[in-house]
Amino acid sequence: MELYTNLRAGEKGAWLSIGTYIFLSAMKLIVGYIGMSAALKADGLNNTTDIIASIAVLIGLRISQKPPDVNHQYGHLRAETIASLIASFIMMVVGLQVLSTSIRGLFQPIEESPSMLTAIVALFSALIMYVVYRYNLALANKIKSSAVRAAAYDNRSDALVSIGTAIGIFGAIFGFPIIDTITALIVGLIIIKTAIEIFWEAVVTLTDGFDAEETETLKKLIANVDGVIDLLDLKGRSHGNMSFVDVTVTVNPNLNVIESHTISDTIEATVQRFNPHCIVLVHIEPHYIPTAVEEDYHF
Incomplete structure (x- = not known):
């Protein structure tokens, strides 16, 4: 390695x-x-x-x-x-x-x-x-x-x-x-x-502190990845020269497993271009879109 x-x-x-x-x-x-x-x-x-x-x-x-x-x-x-x-x-x-x-x-x-x-x-x-x-x-x-x-x-x-x-x-x-x-x-x-x-x-x-500026940069990079609708969460921690980042994003719920996996791979590649010594764990969730009935009951 x-x-x-x-x-x-x-x-x-x-x-x-x-x-x-x-x-x-x-x-x-x-x-x-x-x-x-x-x-x-x-x-x-x-x-x-x-x-x-x-x-x-x-x-x-x-x-x-x-x-x-x-x-x-x-x-x-x-x-x-x-x-x-x-x-x-x-x-x-x-x-x-x-x-x-x-x-x-x-x-x-x-x-x-x-x-x-x-x-x-x-x-x-x-x-x-x-x-x-x-x-x-x-x-x-x-x-x-x-x-x-x-x-x-x-x-x-x-x-x-x-x-x-x-x-x-x-x-x-x-x-x-x-x-x-x-x-x-x-x-x-x-x-x-x-x-x-x-x-x-x-x-x-x-104590698992992580640079705030780097966090904001990663959020912007991930949010701009094709297929990502929303970035729900991003956490990072350092182990020596390595960084471990956990990401939760939402995607189109109609995508199949292969398409969702491709988005996950793209996120990992994007982060590693920014920081080659970074291991990324991506969690994908379906993007929730309220129905018209639910919107009528929203105050």
Whole structure:
């Protein structure tokens, strides 16, 4: 199945992110301690959470590839979402730790300014993360993977954080050491914000939330299918990168089974052109037309 092939291809992006984050986090933490930069150390801790998040994505992609079984008849596609939920908790803990350290640093400022090497490392990290972002974004567009696309956006945010870190370090080097501590504080807030966003997205998915804009688009597409008289109901839910949509429509009651089935197939094809990773269950009902006698008794 193409979906599982795409999930396996998505692992390349996860492995690239993991390797890059391990290298950059180690470099930032070491240089940050040696060069006396709180902001670079905070950025390094930020990348350690990214390692965890990338591993969670990798594990989720692996488990999601397991086929349906007796206990999981819809497959294991939500494993990726559960892994993201766990990663959000870990990221929140690290973010709070960075925030706590930064707040203490505001009241116990370090007189020494960070070295120029820390700023160079921050800029180098930003460049590396931008390259990884471009790769993962291209991969996500190729395989139509929302998980890899989310990882790409995380790569982009890390590149921006590193640029901000470099700005803070330059400010400290030129006589304003408090800027380095303030930048570390901001990095901590960014980590917490990202954790909350990942947590909320996972909760929405696990509670069968479905995008309202996509629902309206599907309603319009289905209503325009030849043979559909009325769209009575449409429900959707997400399982990883897959969407499951239940549709109830009315058709001419005089149609035979084959004709009604053709309309059902057309609806499925229409939805899958809009979203190839969507499984559609169509329920067809006869369109009820009130008789003249019934209309006379209608008030």
